[in-house]
Amino acid sequence: MKPRAARLLLGVVVAGLAAAALRLPAPTPGNPATLLGALGRNDELDLQPWTQHDTLGRGETLSGVLARRGLTAQEAANVLAAATPLDPRRIPAGLPIELRGDTTDRRPQVIRFRMAVDRILHVARYGDAWAATEEVLPWVVDTLMVRGTVREHLYQAIGEGSDSLLSGRSRDELAWSIADIYEYKIDMSRELQQGDQVRALFERHTAPDGTQRIGAVLAAGLQRGGTEIQAYRMVKADGRVKYYDEQGRSLAAAFLRTPVQFRRISSNFGRRRHPILGTMRQHAGMDYAANAGTPVRTIGDGVVVFAGTRGGYGNLLEIRHPNGMVTRYAHLRGFAKGIRRGSRVSIGEYVAYVGSTGLSTAPHLHFEVLIGGQHRDPRRALAQAEAGPALTGTELAQFERVRDAVAFALEQPAGTVRALGN
Ligand SMILES: [Zn+2]
Incomplete structure (x- = not known):
């Protein structure tokens, strides 16, 4: 190490210790301006390095946030022109934004957009110009x-x-x-x-x-x-x-055990201590509570034998499987694209969407299994012995x-x- 470099490093270490003793925010090594500011030596402007946090509100634009933080319209436009990885049409509300300034200026020197938990876009000021660098953080x-x-x-x-x-x-x-x-x-x-x-x-x-x-x-x-x-x-x-x-x-x-993925079943329902007992006797099927629009999947390969409206079932889908078993999916909001009578479907394929049509008071899937036209308990009919x-x-x-x-x-x-x- 060259003496000059060593002296600089020593200076950084001493400055760090001093900052710690003063209970000031630890300065960033490599940024002398910040160091000086942390030590309060810059009496001329009497500014501390500063950081502000903000988030993009719902229905708000990034220009709006930057204006709120004191940037002129031209500055905001320059920042956003530099921030090309940010697609204005795809920025989610709640995007965290951090603005940092140093001791020399009340205007931000760096603006950081946290695009994802592992991606930060740094947009830094160079005189009147701005340049962006993207940082990918390791998991x-x-x-x-x-x-x-x-x-x-x-x-x-x-x-x-x-x-x-x-x-x-x-x-x-x-x-x-x-x-x-x-x-x-x-x-x-x-x-x-x-x-x-x-x-x-x-x-x-x-x-x-x-x-x-x-x-x-x-x-x-x-x-x-x-x-x-x-x-x-x-x-x-x-x-x-x-x-x-x-x-x-x-x-x-050959068969899945449920027509709605566990992760998509309403958590209240999934967290229920006991399954609904007596459901089979009450109405010959299983109910799965899920949000309207939740995809419904066919529990096995088969052919659609009915896709339409039928009384209290509302929108109903019936699938016949190769072993002769028929499954019924009811109260649907609608059917997946291309699903109609005669369509061939493969196990796990999304065939419809949860709804509340027919005799139903809240969105849920009503599911039935029939063998030889008789209702069967799906828990038994779909159990895989072998x-x-x-x-x-x-x-x-x-x-x-x-x-x-x-x-x-x-x-x-x-x-x-x-x-x-x-
Ligand atoms: Zn039901």
Whole structure:
């Protein structure tokens, strides 16, 4: 290190200590003006480095915010002309904006737009001109183990199991991911019972501001009445992600267990302690409370045999499946594009939207299963007794490596799991 550089560094360190002693905001190294300001040496203007926070209000324009913060119309126009990554038509209300000035001026020197939790656009003043730089912040990924016991419902089990590990929102996200993994096996909104146990090994992504997201669920276990359905994640050669049990048998089956994804069912409903009992006797179907417009999916491959209006059902869709079973979806707001009598549909395809047509007082999906024209309890009719197709050959060998790499971690207590060496 050259002496001059060393002296400068020393100066920065001393300045830092002085600032700390004065309980001033820590100065930014590398910005001498800020340092001087923090130490109060700039008597001439008697300004401190300053920061202001603002957000874009609903129906407001960025020019409006900048004007409110004291920029002239011309300055605001220059700032926005420089801020090309900001698409004026796609800026969400609530966009956080930070303005910073230094000791020399009351006008902002830097304006920061937080475009996403991991993207900040810095627009800095250079004399009368402005230039933008985009900063992408890294996410930290770690692997976690969560275990929960059902007392009331899936949200509660995951919530308690991940208490100190996940934010509220990402606890729900994890519950949704787990429900998706078991979507051929169990209706998580109705069939979990007190004492059922759930565990999951998954990746947690954390943004610099602490925002969390749930990444891949690497493995999971759902224990009900003494038996556990394990799920191991494998990426197939074509890039698709599939889950298999410990023997390499697919968790996928001919039918999904619910026509509305668990994550889209009204949380009040999903958090209900008991499923609605006696529903079958009352009106021969299952109700799923969801917002109007929520997509409805067909629980299996089939052909549309009715798409139209029918009495108390309101807008009704009927699908006949290859095994002869017919499923009915009622009170719909409408049908997905191209859905009409004779249309072929594939399992999981969005076929309609939740509504409240016919004899219905609030948006919900009324779902029925009929076999030979007789109503059946969907919980029984859609239950998959047999396991799905098993992996073979090289795929099985690949699966076994994946499984063995995570099986150890799956036995660990809740918390952060050391990086998996596979
Ligand atoms: Zn109903």
